[in-house]
Amino acid sequence: MSVQHYQASQFKQQASDALANQTLRSNFRGAMDYLQQKRKDAFSDPQELAQLREHAENIRQRCLSKLPQLLEQLEKNCQANGIQVHWAEDAKQAQQLIAELIQSQGATKVVKGKSMVTEEIELNQHLEGLGIECVESDMGEYIVQLAKETPSHIIMPAIHKNKQQVADLFQQHIKDFDYTLSVDKLIQTGREALRTKFKQAEVGISGVNFAVAETGTLCLVENEGNGRMTTTVPPVHIAVTGIEKVVEFLSDVPPLFSILTRSATGQHITTYFNMISGPRRAPERDGPNEVHLVLLDNGRSQAYADEALRKTLQCIRCGACMNHCPVYTRVGGHAYGTTYPGPIGKIISPHLQGLAQTSDLVTASSLCGACEEVCPVKIPIPSLLQRLRHDAKLPAAEQTPSLKGQASAASWTEHTAWRMWAWLSTHPSIYNWAMAVGVKLAKYLPMPMGEWTRCRNKPELASQTFHQTMKRRASKSLTRSATGGGR
Amino acid sequence: MAVSNSNAKQNIMQRLAAVSALAPTNQTSANAWQASSPEQALARFEQSLMAAHADVIILENAKQLSACLLELQQQHQWQTALYGEGGEWSKVFSLALAEHLQLNHFLQPFEQLKTALFDSTDVTFTGCAAGIADTGTLVLKPSADEPRSLSLIAPCHVAVIKASQIVDNLSQLISEQHWHKGLPSNVVLISGPSKTADIQQTLAYGAHGPCQLIVIVINGE
Ligand code: SF4
Numbered sequence: 121m122s123v124q125h126y127q128a129s130q131f132k133q134q135a136s137d138a139l140a141n142q143t144l145r146s147n148f149r150g151a152m153d154y155l156q157q158k159r160k161d162a163f164s165d166p167q168e169l170a171q172l173r174e175h176a177e178n179i180r181q182r183c184l185s186k187l188p189q190l191l192e193q194l195e196k197n198c199q200a201n202g203i204q205v206h207w208a209e210d211a212k213q214a215q216q217l218i219a220e221l222i223q224s225q226g227a228t229k230v231v232k233g234k235s236m237v238t239e240e241i242e243l244n245q246h247l248e249g250l251g252i253e254c255v256e257s258d259m260g261e262y263i264v265q266l267a268k269e270t271p272s273h274i275i276m277p278a279i280h281k282n283k284q285q286v287a288d289l290f291q292q293h294i295k296d297f298d299y300t301l302s303v304d305k306l307i308q309t310g311r312e313a314l315r316t317k318f319k320q321a322e323v324g325i326s327g328v329n330f331a332v333a334e335t336g337t338l339c340l341v342e343n344e345g346n347g348r349m350t351t352t353v354p355p356v357h358i359a360v361t362g363i364e365k366v367v368e369f370l371s372d373v374p375p376l377f378s379i380l381t382r383s384a385t386g387q388h389i390t391t392y393f394n395m396i397s398g399p400r401r402a403p404e405r406d407g408p409n410e411v412h413l414v415l416l417d418n419g420r421s422q423a424y425a426d427e428a429l430r431k432t433l434q435c436i437r438c439g440a441c442m443n444h445c446p447v448y449t450r451v452g453g454h455a456y457g458t459t460y461p462g463p464i465g466k467i468i469s470p471h472l473q474g475l476a477q478t479s480d481l482v483t484a485s486s487l488c489g490a491c492e493e494v495c496p497v498k499i500p501i502p503s504l505l506q507r508l509r510h511d512a513k514l515p516a517a518e519q520t521p522s523l524k525g526q527a528s529a530a531s532w533t534e535h536t537a538w539r540m541w542a543w544l545s546t547h548p549s550i551y552n553w554a555m556a557v558g559v560k561l562a563k564y565l566p567m568p569m570g571e572w573t574r575c576r577n578k579p580e581l582a583s584q585t586f587h588q589t590m591k592r593r594a595s596k597s598l599t600r601s602a603t604g605g606g607r
Numbered sequence: 608m609a610v611s612n613s614n615a616k617q618n619i620m621q622r623l624a625a626v627s628a629l630a631p632t633n634q635t636s637a638n639a640w641q642a643s644s645p646e647q648a649l650a651r652f653e654q655s656l657m658a659a660h661a662d663v664i665i666l667e668n669a670k671q672l673s674a675c676l677l678e679l680q681q682q683h684q685w686q687t688a689l690y691g692e693g694g695e696w697s698k699v700f701s702l703a704l705a706e707h708l709q710l711n712h713f714l715q716p717f718e719q720l721k722t723a724l725f726d727s728t729d730v731t732f733t734g735c736a737a738g739i740a741d742t743g744t745l746v747l748k749p750s751a752d753e754p755r756s757l758s759l760i761a762p763c764h765v766a767v768i769k770a771s772q773i774v775d776n777l778s779q780l781i782s783e784q785h786w787h788k789g790l791p792s793n794v795v796l797i798s799g800p801s802k803t804a805d806i807q808q809t810l811a812y813g814a815h816g817p818c819q820l821i822v823i824v825i826n827g828e
Contacts, residue, residue, distance in 0.1 A: 147807075150807075150808070151808055154808050155808075168637075168638075171635075171637050171638070172637045174633075174635055175635045175636060175637040176637075178632055178633050178634070178635045181630065181632045182632040185629040185630070185631075185632055187623055188620055188623045188624055191620070191623075192620075201792075202792075206615075207615035207616040207619060208615055209615045209618055209619060213615060257815070258805070259803045259805040259806070259814055260803075260805035263805065263806075276804070276805060276808075277805070278805055278806070279808075281806075281807075282807050283806050283807045283809070286806050286807075303806045303807065303809040303811050304811050306806055306811075307803060307805075307806065307811040307813070307814055308813070310814075311813060311814060311815060314815065315725060315815075318725075318815075319721060319722070319725055334787055335786070335787060335789060335790055337790055343801070343802050343803060343804075343814070344801055344802070344803045344805075344814035344815045344816070345759060345801040345814060345815035345816025345817075346814070346815045348755075348759050348795065348815075348816065349759065349760075349815050349816075352755050352756055352759060352793075353717075353721070353756070353760075355718075363619065363623075369787065370781055370786050370787045371778060371781055371782065371787070373777075373781075374639065374776070374777040374778045374781065375637045375639075375778075377777070378639075385804070388655065388742055389655075389659075389742035389743075389744060389796075389798045390798065391659070391797065391798055391799050391800070391801055391802055391816070392795060392796065392797060392798075392801075392816070393744075393795070393796035393798075394793070394795050394796075395790060395793065395794040395795070395796075396792070396793055397789075397790040397791065397792055397793070397794075398792040399792065400792065401791075401792050403751040404749075404750060404751050404754065404792065405713060405714075405715065405716050405717055405751055405754045406716070406717030406749075406754040406755050406756045407717075407749075407754075407755050407792060407793060415619075417615075417619045417622070421619055421622035421623055422622075424622070424623055424626060425622065425625065425626050425627070426627065427626075427627050427628065427629075427630060430626075
C-alpha cells in the first residue's frame with residue numbers, strides 16, 4: 121500500500137489544486153462552519169473562557185519550564201508502575217524501536233488508535249515494509265487508510281470526505297458491504313470490520329494526550345472506544361508521544377482536558393477518558409501484559425531551545441486554530457503536505473522537517489489572528505509565523521542555536537534591494553533625487569507586474585513624491601502666513 | 608527487553624538542558640462547576656448523561672434494583688450477560704437475573720472470554736467508583752472484581768451508582784480521593800455510549816464500544 125504523499129515544499133501547487141476542487145471546498149466549508157459554531161456554543165461565558173485559557177497557558181508554560189525534570193520523573197514513575205520507557209531522537213529511531221518491540225513479540229498484526237505522532241514518523245508504511253499489518257482503528261483514520269491517504273485534520277482525519285465517498289470506499293474494500301448512504305449503517309460496517317481486527321491484534325499502538333509525571337499515568341481522550349480497545353484487548357500496548365506532552369501534576373489534567381474537548385469539537389466532555397498507569401497487575405483478568413512508552417523528540421528540542429519558539433510546544437492538539445483559519449478552511453489539510461496542517465502545522469513543521477521544506481508554509485497566512493484568538497493555551501501563532509518568516513529569509517547569526525533550514529528562503533535580489541533601500545533612506549539628497557526620477561519613470565513600468573497585477577490594476581503613482589507635496593504645502597502656508605492670508 | 612535506545616535519552620536531555628533563560632510562570636486557578644445542593648448535583652448528572660444519549664434511571668433505594676434489572680432484561684430481551692463476581696452489586700445482579708438469562712461471571716483471564724465477550728454477550732453490568740455531576744461522568748476503577756472490558760465490549764453496558772458517590776467535578780474527585788498518591792493500573796471516565804462524528808459530522812452511536820449505556824442511580828443511599 122503506498123500512501124498518496126503531499127510535500128510541504130509543493131504547498132503553492134497543492135493549494136492551487138485544492139482551490140480548484142469544488143467538492144473538497146464544500147466538504148471543508150461545511151465542516152468548519154459546524155466546528156466553529158460548536159466551539160462558540162461550548163464557551164458561552166467569555167469570562168470563564170478567559171480564566172480557563174489563562175490557567176491552561178500557565179499550566180503548559182510551567183510544565184515546559186521544568187521539562188527535563190518532568191521527563192525524568194515521568195520515566196521513574198512509569199517504570200515504578202511497570203511501564204517500560206524508551207526514547208527516540210527522530211522518526212527513524214522511533215520506527216526502528218517500535219518495530220523491534222513488535223518483532224520481539226513475534227507479532228504481525230497490530231491495531232493503532234488515533235495518534236498524530238505515529239503519522240509524523242510514518243509508522244504504518246515502515247511496519248508494512250516489514251510485513252507487519254497495522255490497521256487504523258479510529259473510524260476516520262480507518263477511512264483515510266482505506267483511501268491510501270493521510271489525515272487532513274488532527275481531530276477529524278476524514279473531514280475532507282463526504283458520506284458518498286466513504287460508501288464508495290467501503291464498497292471497494294469491505295466484503296459483502298451492502299451499499300448504503302446511511303451514516304449509522306456505515307459506522308456499523310466499520311465497527312464490524314474493526315472488531316475482527318481488535319480480536320486478532322497482538323499489539324495495540326496509541327498516542328497520549330497527557331503524560332502525568334506525578335503518577336506515571338498516560339491519559340487518552342476519545343469518543344469511539346477504539347482507543348480503549350487498542351489499549352485493552354491486545355496483550356501488548358505501545359504508547360507513543362512527543363516529549364512535550366508531559367504535565368507535572370494530576371491536578372493539571374482536569375482544566376486542560378476541559379478546554380481541549382470544548383475547543384476541539386465543542387463537547388463538554390468526551391465519551392471516554394482513559395488513564396493508564398501500568399499493565400495488568402495480578403490478580404487482574406484483563407488489560408495488556410506489557411505497556412511501553414516511547415518518548416519522541418524529532419525536532420521538539422529545537423523548538424524548546426528558543427524562548428519564543430518554545431511556546432509552540434504548549435499546544436494540546438485541539439485543532440481549533442485550523443477550524444478557524446481562513447487559509448485552512450479553503451485549501452484543506454492535505455495541501456500543506458505536513459502531518460500537522462493549518463496554523464499549528466505552520467509553526468511546528470519547521471522544527472520537524474526544517475525551514476527549507478516549509479518556508480512557503482510560514483507565508484501562507486494573512487496574519488488575521490483568528491488562530492491566536494481561539495487557541496486554548498494562547499500560543500501567539502501570528503508572531504511566531506513572523507519570526508519564522510524572518511528566519512527563513514535571513515541568517516540570524518546572533519540567534520543560537522539556529523533553526524534547521526534557516527535562511528533557506530533567502531534571495532540575493534530581495535536582500536540587495538532592501539539593503540539599497542536602507543542605504544537610500546539614510547542619504548536624503550540622493551533619496552529625494554531617486555524618488556523624483558522614479559515617479560517620472562513609473563508610468564513606463566511594464567504590465568503585468570507579476571502576482572500583484574494578476575487580479576489588480578497596476579498602481580498609478582502620484583505625479584509628485586510625498587516629500588515634494590509636503591514641501592509645496594509647507595511653502596504655501598508660509599506664504600499665506602507671511603501675507604496674513606487665511607484669516 | 609532488548610530494545611535499542613542507547614544514547615537517545617542522553618542526547619535529548621542534553622539538548623533540553625542547554626536552553627536560554629526560562630520565563631517565570633504565573634500561578635492561576637480556574638473554577639470548575641459546583642452544585643449548590645446534592646439535588647442540583649444529581650439533576651446535572653442526569654441531564655448531562657441524557658444529553659450524551661445515555662439512559663438514566665433513578666431509584667429511590669437499593670431494594671428497587673432487582674425489579675429494575677428484571678424489567679430492563681424483559682424490555683431489551685437480553686439473552687446473555689456478564690458481570691464481575693466481586694463487584695459491589697454482583698449479588699443483586701445474580702439474584703435478579705440468573706434465572707432469566709445466561710449470566711456469566713468474569714472469572715477467567717480475558718483471553719479465555721474474549722470470543723464470548725465480542726460475539727455473544729448482550730449486556731455487561733458494573734458498579735462505579737464515583738460519578739461527576741458537572742459532565743455526567745461515571746468513574747470506573749476496573750480490577751479483578753470488575754475488569755476493564757466489562758464496560759467496553761458488549762453492545763450494552765449497565766452501570767449502577769449511588770447518588771452519594773456523585774461529586775461536583777473531576778478536580779474535586781482527584782483531590783478528595785488523593786489520586787496523586789497513586790492510581791490503579793486503569794481508571795476510566797465514561798460519559799455516554801460510544802460515538803463518532805467522523806463521517807460528514809453526523810453523530811452515530813456504537814462506534815466501537817457499547818451502543819447503549821444505561822445508568823441506574825440509587826438515591827437515598
Ligand atoms: S495551536 Fe492552539 S488552537 Fe492550534 S491545535 Fe494547538 S492548542 Fe489547539
